Amino acid sequence: MTQIDQFESVFRAAYKEQFQLRDIDIRKVLVVSDLEGDAIATFTKEARSFLSVLEERDQPEFIPCPGASYDRTTALLERVAQMKPDLICTYRNLKSEAWQFPHSLGEYLDVLAQKTEVPVLVLPHPRGEDGRIPGDTNEVMAMTDNLAGEHRLVNYAAHFTAQNGTLFLAHIEDESYFERFLGVISKIPEIPTDVARERILQQLLKEPRDYIASCTKVLGDAKEHIKVEPMVSLGHRLNHYREAVAAHDVDLVVMNTKHDDHYAMHGMAYPLAVELRGTPLLML
Template sequence: MSEPRNHPVPSRSDEAIDEFESIFKISERTLYHYADVSIRKVAVITDGDQVMATELSNDMKRFLPHLAEQAEWQYVTGDQYQNVNDLLRIMAESNPDLIVTSRCLDESSLVPQHTLGVYVDVMTQTLSTPILLLPGTAPQPHPLGNRACEGVMVVTDNLAGDDQLVNHAVACTAAKGTVWLCHVEDDVLFRRYLEAIGRIPEINTEQAQELIAEQLVAIPTQYAQSCIDGLKKAGVDRTIEQIVEFGHQVNRYRQLVARYPVDLLVTNTKDKDQLAMHGIAYALSVELTEVAQLLL
């Protein structure tokens, strides 16, 4: 006689194993480990001449004063490269720790919009070196201002465990400055999963929504707290604030940048599964052009 059911019912021990695994996983914390980011060599790339490059580097030295003291500065001007391969070869030879450049490099005749330009696009994916994008574009640059970088916002959809992101943000922030650790969960994606859960009779939809949302917020919040504790322990003199919430990622970040005095956005660009730039990073780097961005 067959039993009237569609799905195999998990046994008591299966359920208990899963329950205890969950209890132990909740107890797991991803701890932050502070490390001093060493930037000894900075390459400033422009599509202009030496004068322009020097001006840019002076702006940068005001913006990141501690780099001015420590780092060796290299200038790559428009006459040194004709195409992307040339630029990649120069970077491979000089092997800088940080590249400073602009969006839409060498594309002034195209009146570019909503793009990083081919040079930056390729460099973000083929080089492991962090790239600092100056505000505006190469044809229409925005002034960097005369002050040091005091407000840095880390923007990500997966904050937990990303020590590199936090350490770079801290390294770029002036003493007594503020670092906002922002994690925005995509609410559109969350709603899609909930719709699927709503079609599964074995799962209580309301409970699932509450519990999943709670965990999605708890993981980055705990990590952010670990960052605060870790930086305090390391004696780093920065104010750390956390913003963890649900929302439409690009819109929320646009609102957050407008709300806080942000001088620099720090974001990850590498997606290990694809050559193209990480989705949220690309969207932010072409939409929030008025703020400098550090792409890791």
């Protein structure tokens, strides 16, 4: 390695992505359901109670969008475009009996999550037995496959965390991918495998930890009355996230669902959205 390469490596290793605080303003919540009559009012009331932190910060208007107001996905998208909400609140398998089975999100939610730029809050199905809507958002978890630089994700997660609540910032490095790359490195005689394992893993986990430290400082300086807890490790992503949500009794999981390069849902978002049926999700 030349001296220039060494200098560049040291310089890059010293760089730390700093969290950027941004304003989140939610003034209009569109409550999309396939309910009618009193059931709409009951679901909306429970949603408002769950989002009491928004009542304190934004005082949003909650607008019902009952099943009678749309009969296809294009009609629902037109309704969203007309109302211009800052948040869509709904649940899986709208206008479908598939809510009884833990296999899908349903076509309406798929389209809402991918076709609009509006964040979608997914609550447990009102007729399901997988879980009830929590009373608040005291325990919130933001999860992604690469946390450093995810300013929008962290800002939304912090905004939805109740006063004096806990914000878990989760970054799980995929163990199977890591072992695959180490297996390749082990076949290159010029690279010491043990050193590579230690140094690469150290750097992989250092970056999200440094970013979480900057999140903690910036949110603290902004007098956000929430506690930030880091969750950075190596493991099987789906299992680790699922276990972490259960272990910490998380009220809301915040995750990215859109991808710049394709139409399919981002990374681990889809399997997690299918698996975590009893936990509210905020899809960005």
